[in-house]
Amino acid sequence: MINLESIKGEYPFQPHTFDIDGLSMNYIDEGSGEPIVMLHGNPTWSFYYRKLVAPLGGRCRVVVPDHIGCGLSSKPQRYRYTLETHIDNLTRLIDHLGLKEITLAVHDWGGAIGIGYAVRHPENVKRIVVFNTAAFLSPNIPPSINLCRTPILGEFVMRGLNGFLGAGVHLRFGMAKPERFTAEVKEGYLAPYRTWHDRVAIARFVQDIPMSMDHPTYNLLLSIQESLGLLKDKPMRIIWGMNDFCFTEKFLESWMKYFPEADVHRMEDAGHWVVEDSYEKIIPLLESFMEGGR
Secondary structure, rough: OOOHHHOOOOOOOOOOOEEOOOOEEHHHHHOOOOEEEEEEEOOOOOHHHHHHHHHOOOEOOOOOOOOOOOOOOOOOOOOOOOOHHHHHHHHHHHHHHHHOOEEEEEEEHHHHHHHHHHHEEEEEEEEEEEEEEEEOOOOOOOOHHHOOOOOOHHHHHHOOOHHHHHHOOOOOOOOOHHHOOOOOHHHHHHHHHHHHHHHHHHHHHHOOOOOOOOOHEEEEEEHHHHHHHHHHOEEEEEEOOOOOOOOOHHHHHHHHHOOOOOEEEEEEEOOOOOOHHHHHHHHHHHHHHOOOOO
């Protein structure tokens, strides 16, 4: 059980839960008005967006779910942790909350999940904010992540040693401003992932990266990629950490090819965890975007 008291200075939110087939999906729901749904990736949780919630909650409704297996949500051990399942869970949460004309903000694996929702329900998506992520196929994968995909060894590294999350928290891998990882911030990221049991989704997310045509998620990600044109008229703001070892500038260039009208903001002093590195700059960018800026 996570002790939220120990991180309340950084994460002061009252958790909400939504039942999905007997599993509990946790989410932040703050403020009122036009909705923005922010989707985290791997190996983070809603804690990643904590610095954005209060400022945005003063002018809109901010919803930040923890994917099943992540954060404060249930962590079933025998579960279909696939892109298809995560998109379905997101769809059910949005329907449950009655969210209309949403702004989507996506990072890391949240990109494929959120854009997967968007191409299926373009009429319900008003704007899109893209942080370092992808929603299309790529032949490139960092060696460190590829190592984590190795059968048996990868499971041991990610779940036994907590190597995937630990690299970010202890080694500040993907962080451009490591001084921001105070003891309380470290505790916030690590708290939901203390044991082998708790880290199941961290491993399954990595294993679900489709690097070959015979991978079960390959065709779904391809279909999302081929459907990106359905979103071409949506206002899009891309906020990109330029020192990202994983989602490099090549991914940014791909987004710009698919969405040439997107408003691009390069964070030169930020890495993969761009929101952690640059939230002071990001807050006004999101505020102006929610007010109608393209």
